[in-house]
Amino acid sequence: MSDAIRLKVLPKFPAKLTGRAGIDVTKQNGEYFLDLDYSDFPQIGAVPAGTIYALIFDPATAQYSQLPISLLGDAATPLTVATLPSPTRGLRRFVSDATAATFGSVVAGGGANAVPVYATGTDWRIG
Incomplete structure (x- = not known):
């Protein structure tokens, strides 16, 4: 599975792409690459109160969706x-x-x- 997020954009040149929280931008041979930088995301030791969502990739549709983590549950209990x-x-x-x-x-x-x-x-x- 690829962690790549694909974007279709028509940038005006000269273009400037800036990666913010969790996004790294690199340029190779005139192509820009946007990659997730997992080191920018904190690890969660306990789930806080309230509705928390996880980003889930569906390979059948090649899209990301938000999923309430409460639906993940503890299937072994x-x-x-x-x-x-x-x-x-x-x-x-x-x-x-x-x-x-x-x-x-x-x-x-x-x-x-x-x-x-x-x-x-x-x-x-x-x-």
Whole structure:
């Protein structure tokens, strides 16, 4: 995966490109390159209160999107079916009280099966 951000611009020359926080600008053979400089970004030791977003690259669309980090969750911590969040497509969790363990079936709570589940956008399924 490339960390490059592509921009289509028609600069007037002589052009001056300035990289600000987290962006490095280099020029090679008449071409300008804009690259992320991860050393400019602080490392986060704990998540502060409030809605925090992560920038996520989708290779299918070749675009970046903002994703609330609350949707990332902790997929390894077992939940009960009743405490699963809304089934946003692509989420994965682990439940401790499924009534069945049949792959692909809609999960129901109240049982004794510990199974991984995934969200389809409309419901949670075992798998």
